[in-house]
Amino acid sequence: VTKEAGLAVEMYGLGCAVADYDNDGFDDIYVTCFGPNHLFRNLGNGKFQDVTAKAGVGDPSFSTSAIWFDYDKDGKLDLFVCNYVEWSIEKDLFCTLDGKNKSYCTPESYKGQSSTLYHNRGDGTFEDVTKRAGLYDPASNSLGVAMIDYDNDGRPDLFVANDTQPNKLYHNNGDGTFTDNAMTAGVAFSEAGVARAGMGADAADYDGSGRQSLVIGNFSNEMMALYHNEGTGLFIDEAPTSTIGKASLLTLTFGCFFFDYDLDGLPDIFAANGHVSDDISVVQQKVKYAEPPHLFRNLGKKRFEEVTSKLGKALGQAMVARGVAYGDFDNDGDLDVLIMSNNGRARLLRNDGGNQNNLLRIKTVGTASNRDGIGAKITVKVTNQQKVWGVVKTGSSYASQSELVLTFGLGKAEKVASIEVLWPSGRVDNLQDVSANQAITIKEGAGMIAHQPIVFARP
Numbered sequence: 001v002t003k004e005a006g007l008a009v010e011m012y013g014l015g016c017a018v019a020d021y022d023n024d025g026f027d028d029i030y031v032t033c034f035g036p037n038h039l040f041r042n043l044g045n046g047k048f049q050d051v052t053a054k055a056g057v058g059d060p061s062f063s064t065s066a067i068w069f070d071y072d073k074d075g076k077l078d079l080f081v082c083n084y085v086e087w088s089i090e091k092d093l094f095c096t097l098d099g100k101n102k103s104y105c106t107p108e109s110y111k112g113q114s115s116t117l118y119h120n121r122g123d124g125t126f127e128d129v130t131k132r133a134g135l136y137d138p139a140s141n142s143l144g145v146a147m148i149d150y151d152n153d154g155r156p157d158l159f160v161a162n163d164t165q166p167n168k169l170y171h172n173n174g175d176g177t178f179t180d181n182a183m184t185a186g187v188a189f190s191e192a193g194v195a196r197a198g199m200g201a202d203a204a205d206y207d208g209s210g211r212q213s214l215v216i217g218n219f220s221n222e223m224m225a226l227y228h229n230e231g232t233g234l235f236i237d238e239a240p241t242s243t244i245g246k247a248s249l250l251t252l253t254f255g256c257f258f259f260d261y262d263l264d265g266l267p268d269i270f271a272a273n274g275h276v277s278d279d280i281s282v283v284q285q286k287v288k289y290a291e292p293p294h295l296f297r298n299l300g301k302k303r304f305e306e307v308t309s310k311l312g313k314a315l316g317q318a319m320v321a322r323g324v325a326y327g328d329f330d331n332d333g334d335l336d337v338l339i340m341s342n343n344g345r346a347r348l349l350r351n352d353g354g355n356q357n358n359l360l361r362i363k364t365v366g367t368a369s370n371r372d373g374i375g376a377k378i379t380v381k382v383t384n385q386q387k388v389w390g391v392v393k394t395g396s397s398y399a400s401q402s403e404l405v406l407t408f409g410l411g412k413a414e415k416v417a418s419i420e421v422l423w424p425s426g427r428v429d430n431l432q433d434v435s436a437n438q439a440i441t442i443k444e445g446a447g448m449i450a451h452q453p454i455v456f457a458r459p
Contacts, residue, residue, distance in 0.1 A: 006048045011038060015323060015399025019068035021077045022124060023371040032063035032081065032399065056126050061113045062087055064143045065200075067395025069156050070370050071172055073424050076120040077370050080158060080395075082142035083113035097283045104276045107141040107163045107197075114138045115145075115160065134177045141165050146396045147375070148203035148212045150185070150229055154426075156375055159187070161198030161216050186235045187214065187227050196222045200324075200398030204258035205389065206267045207302050212391075215269055217253030217398065220280075220287050224248040224256065224271060224294075228302070244269065244296055247306045251291050252276065255324035255398035259335050263357035263409030265388050266298035272339050272398075274320035290318040293339065314349055327403035333359050333437065333454040335407055340400070355456055358410040358436035360419075364392050365443040368425040372404055373444070375424040380408045381417045410436050 002008050012034040020027050026042035036058040040048035052058040061083035068077045085107050095105035114136050118126035130136045144161035151157070155172040162168065166188035170178040182188035190196050197219035203212040211229040218224055223245040227235035239245035251273040258267040273291035280287050295315065296304040308316050323340040330336065334354030339347045360380060364373025372392065379389040390406045410416065419431040423444050431448055434440070441450040 001046070005046060006050070007040060009038060009050060011035065013038075014063065015065050016401050017066040017068050017079070017394045018401045019077050019374060019394050019404075020371045021068065021079070021120060023076070023366075025371060027372070027404075030057070030066055030068070030079065032059075032066050034062050034087075036060050037063050037066075037081065051124065055124060056128070057081075057118050059083065059116050061116070065145050065395065065397075065399045067145045067147060067158070067393075068372075068374060069147050069158075069394070070375055070424055071117075071156055071178075072119070072176055073155070073369075073375075073426075074120075074122075075366070075368060075370055075425065076122045077372070077374060078120050079118040079126065080145060081116045081118070082145050082160065083115050084141055084143065084163070085110035085112055097277060097279055101279060103279060107165075112137075112139045112141045112165065114140060115142050129176070132176065134179065135170065137168070139165060140168070142168075143199045144201040144217070144396075144398050146201040146203045146214065147391070147393050148214065149377075149391070150203075150212060150235075151233065152211065154422075159201055159203065159214055161201040162195070163197045163199070164195055166195050167198050167216070181233070185233060186237075187225075190222065190225075191237055191240060196225070198225075199253060200255040200257070200272075200396075200400075202257040202396040204267045206258060206269075206298060207300075215256055215258060217256040217271055218248075220250055220252040220275060220284075222249075224253050226269075238302060242302070243304050243306055244294075247294055247296070250287050251294065252287075253294070254322045255339075255400055257324070257326065257397045257402065259326045259402075260407065260409040261295065261335055261351060261354050262297065263334060263354060263359045263407075264298075264411050265382070265386070265409045266300055268298045269296040269304065270294070270324065270326070270337060271296075272321035272324035274322065274342060288318065290320050292316045292318045293321060293324075312352075314347075317347075319347065320344060323398050323400035325397060325400040325402040328361070328405075328407065331439075331454070332456055333361070333407075355454070358413055359454065360408045360410060360416065360434065360436060361405050361439040361454070362408065362419070363405045363439070363441045364421065364423075365441060365449070366423060366425075367444040367446075368427060369423045369444055373421075373423065374404070377422040378406055378408075379420045379422075380410075381420070382410055382413045383417060386413075405439070 141163040160168040169182035214227040216225040255272040271294040
């Protein structure tokens, strides 16, 4: 139905971000491209309209990931776009691994490009406020972006993963400007003080500390990063001393994210892998072009176990992966995974048996806040001793969009004591004694407005 929907527009697309930017109740699509990007407004009748020119968001750069978020908390979603390097067919360079055949050039061979911040005016148009916000940085080679409130001040900050340039941790100052604190926070470089080739990124509280930490996909021979938020403004990379570092040393990770695949209440980590050079094995025999993904099960107390080989042949299949997203496509309660392949078919991995534990799925509808409730912090108190929480978000992973609905694993708990929603507007809604195994919708100021039971798939 692509043509009928108005989406049959020729482009060199790379990624997407989906949200209701005009608060009309229908989610819109922003597509990042090599060349001008595209914003497709959802008309609500199965059709989309290309409103890029009118909206003023057709960034002409080499764009990769993007994120919708309300940085000034005015109820209207703003847009941050990652840009990569100044490349064109005319500027293409000859690089080689073996001295004979053309191969991938590192981004250091080209000039970088600044990311772009578009402020939503609320009338269907956006204003480029990159320089005013303090975000202009033409040296960056940005590939991934994650929303994170790392200091718990209630304002959405941004982490940006850069390729061979220092990563950025943009603190939201609350006055329309941002300050890069990556260096002092310890996330700009590796432990050795070297800028890594950062790709995808995500943020979540994986250890119950009440603070969001970071996972980052990096190049082969660099290992992934798992930056634990110490709560002092400092992050410490736990990957080198954990299973995650050892398992990911030789793989090249693009998309990665936290999600609770077994619904035990502990965020697990998925990483989609694939090299950029199809002839890499010629010079590094242990490094492969096509690689299986990593799935790290959270064991609690900052410990992870790689379980990729234990969960079926489909998961362990090698591929040249790039983007990856999660969502419950079959509505059976557990989270499934969609992986995009470089010059190959997408793969949809259905999670079979992940729903042996109980869960809650929560959709948010904002009123004073943006319609999707992006930026809302939801805390589910399972018992007096146990709680799980998450933030409604776009972005994360690499050039991908996961579902906006939050899925909370409850283990064996059959109900939760309370649900608290802290909206971007500052309003707090509370629900008490909610039964498990249902999908609920919470509207700002109105509480639960819809609920339906989860229909578990037959084994």
